[in-house]
Amino acid sequence: MPGQSYDIIVIGAGFGGSSCAALLAQKGLTVLLLDKNARPGGKALTISKNGFTYTVWLVNSAPLQDNLLKKTLEELGVDDKVELVGTDNIITYFKNSQGVLTIGPDSSSSELDPNQIFDWLELSETERDEALRFFGDITLMPPETIETLNDISFGEWMSRYNITQNLKSFMSFLTDGCFLVPVERQCCAETIRTMQAIFLRGGNHFCKGGWGKAAEAFADAVEANNGSVMMKTRVDKIIVKDGSVTGVNAGGNIYNAPIVISNIGIQPTILKLIDNQYVEDSYLDDVKQLKPSWGFMGTRYFLNKRITDKSFGILFSPETAWTDEKFNKARAGEMPEDVPLWYEVPTNYDPNSSPEGKMIIMTGFISPSDPEMTQEEIDRWLAKGEEMILQIFPDLPKYIENREHYTPHDVSALTRDHVLAGQGGECIGLAQCIGQAGSSKPSFQSPIQGLFYVGCDAGGTGIGIHQAVDSGINVANAVYKQIRG
Ligand SMILES: Cc1cc2nc3c(=O)[nH]c(=O)nc-3n(C[C@H](O)[C@H](O)[C@H](O)COP(=O)(O)OP(=O)(O)OC[C@H]3O[C@@H](n4cnc5c(N)ncnc54)[C@H](O)[C@@H]3O)c2cc1C
CATH class of the missing domain: 3.30.70 (Alpha-Beta Plaits)
Incomplete structure (x- = not known):
């Protein structure tokens, strides 16, 4: 209701915003979740048209085991609304050095011998030991070693191994597909942490009825916990008074809250929804310099x-x-x-x-x-x-x-407003590149009192929707701690 006061307003019902709003509502806070679209889901919403129902575009999630999205749906008691599917029914074509399309070995087989992959990728006998060392190092690297790789690129780390172009290309389709950033810029710690999760806990995770069903279930959980969800409601401004957030303006209607969590991307939040006078020039410059995926x-x-x-x-x-x-x-x-x-x-x-x-x-x-x-x-x-x-x-x-x-x-x-040249249509959110990922990821706490970010730009790690939910969980916990001590 316009004029009403809430504990928290969340702008954007993407995977980050909807999971965060649901978790905060479940903790007993009064939450208002607003989105400009007709359905929750943002970059992975569901479309139903002409008898077809599907995620708006291709979205393959990972990891399969210990999946945070699944755990969060369970924690919120809405997992019965969503049917997740893990499938091994996939096919990988490698156009080999003769230009022939060859099909990769069945990676679901418990008897998969790495030599089958190496045969397929045309590795000679002498190249295989190094390839095994490379994959072994990614799979078994301890977290404290991964942490030392925040400031180098995955490409630079790969160059320490004498591996073939075919193997590098194989690795690139995996990592480029996860991050939409070339290996020469990928934050090595982020890449290895994520690849390790896929190698050990699987991937190829889909949702029947499209991924948007999961975000819709998060939105249902907001309402089930006495929160409110308003779709087709575009937020035009975040209201700031005396350096603190007091609410939002959506189409001339004012909604009040001392905390606003924005899921719409750091750049659109700061460059469009906040008046410049409330942000120091140096922070504005930093925000403008951020690179999208x-x-x-x-x-x-x-x-x-x-x-x-x-x-x-x-x-x-x-x-x-x-x-x-x-x-x-x-x-x-x-x-x-x-x-x-x-x-x-x-x-x-x-x-x-x-x-x-x-x-x-x-x-x-x-x-x-x-x-x-x-x-x-x-x-x-x-x-x-x-x-x-x-x-x-x-x-x-x-x-x-x-x-x-x-x-x-x-x-x-459908998702993120275009506020800077070349930005707006990014696949993931901010690029998970050196300087913007791992320990250098932007903070989910903005310099304005009461304004937080959630989603792929801040607060999470990993691939696309899984990263957004990781952020939803972390930001919900941090905000709750601030409110309730
Ligand atoms: C083509 C494509 C393919 C992808 N493939 C994969 C994949 O295979 N695997 C994977 O894991 N991920 C994939 N992703 C990425 C993944 O979908 C995103 O990283 C993730 O969903 C982003 O979630 P988010 O919470 O950060 O925000 P978003 O999904 O961007 O949600 C932001 C929400 O904010 C709303 N909003 C924006 N401005 C306003 C405003 N002013 N007022 C109110 N609401 C507003 C939007 O409508 C939107 O619902 C893909 C993305 C795309 C585009």
């Missing part, structure tokens, strides 16, 4: 025939690892011959996602985060993505009933 764009193909029985697929080659230099050339028009491609087929892990006999395949590939990409540039990137998926499914065009593209412009419109 790259974007992710792709196509949803709605097919009148089921053409694969796999739920998820990947295609990479020895040459597909992105670097900043290669990326800048691609932006300037010099697209590489191959780019790494991911695709998700909800039909195969969630039969209710598609009408009988039909199928949805969603592709995704790394792209600029810039919502102002020109149409010419967008067309060039989309054409490359289509070229890649046709290498796997040459007959795909025969079965397309409908095709929709998603671009950084769509990502920004």
Whole structure:
């Protein structure tokens, strides 16, 4: 209700905002959760259209075991509303040095011999010991050693091993796919911590009915704990008086609270919702310097025939690892011959996602985060993505009933406001790069009394939605401690 007072207002019902709001409401605080969209979920919301129900674009979560999202749903008593699926039904294509698409060994097999992976990646006998040392060091590195790697890049750390280009490219599709940052900038501690979690606790985690179902369950938990949720409500300003937050202004309506937690990204929060006079110039400069992750764009193909029985697929080659230099050339028009491609087929892990006999395949590939990409540039990137998926499914065009593209412009419109050049359509949030991740991650506490951040920009670690929930848990605990001592 306009004019009403709450203990806490959370702006944004992405995975960070909705989990944080639910946990605080469960602790007995009065919480108002606001979002500009019609449904919770932010960058992983659910869409239902023409008989298809799916996450708005490709979202594969990890880790599978000890998953914080699952634990939080259980803790809130709403896990019965969400059906999570872990699947081994995936396929990885490596376009080898002869240009032939070869399929990787079944990674779910308990009898998987690393030599099967090394054969597939064309490693000679003499190259295998070093490859084993490399993977062993990632998998077994103790946390205190990982902590010493905050200030070097994963690329630099990888260069300490004499491993082949094919292996580096294999590693890059894993890490680039998790962070949307090239290895030369990835914070090594963040990368190793996250890769270790995937190697030891699995990945390929999906949600029936789309990932948005989980954020919707978090929002239900807010209401079940006497909180309020207002969708289709855009916050225009965070109100500050005498250096402290007092509430928000949404479409002219004022909602009061001494604590506001923003899930909309640090840059839009500070550069758009807060008047400059309340923030020191040096903090404004720091915020402007923050770097977003790259974007992710792709196509949803709605097919009148089921053409694969796999739920998820990947295609990479020895040459597909992105670097900043290669990326800048691609932006300037010099697209590489191959780019790494991911695709998700909800039909195969969630039969209710598609009408009988039909199928949805969603592709995704790394792209600029810039919502102002020109149409010419967008067309060039989309054409490359289509070229890649046709290498796997040459007959795909025969079965397309409908095709929709998603671009950084769509990502920004649905999630994060565009407030700086090149920013807004980022896939994850702030880039998990040196200086912005691990021990250097921005604090979730802003310099304004009572203003906090939650979500992928601050407070968490790991991949995408899992990172956002990690932040939701950490920020809820810290804010509760501040309020209740
Ligand atoms: C194309 C794509 C593919 C991805 N693939 C994966 C994947 O495979 N695996 C994975 O783990 N992650 C993936 N991610 C990343 C993951 O979805 C995000 O990192 C995560 O969901 C971000 O959560 P968040 O809580 O930080 O915020 P967001 O999801 O950005 O939520 C922010 C919320 O704030 C709301 N908001 C913004 N401004 C306002 C305002 N002024 N007033 C009110 N509300 C506002 C928005 O509507 C939104 O709901 C993908 C993302 C994209 C875009």
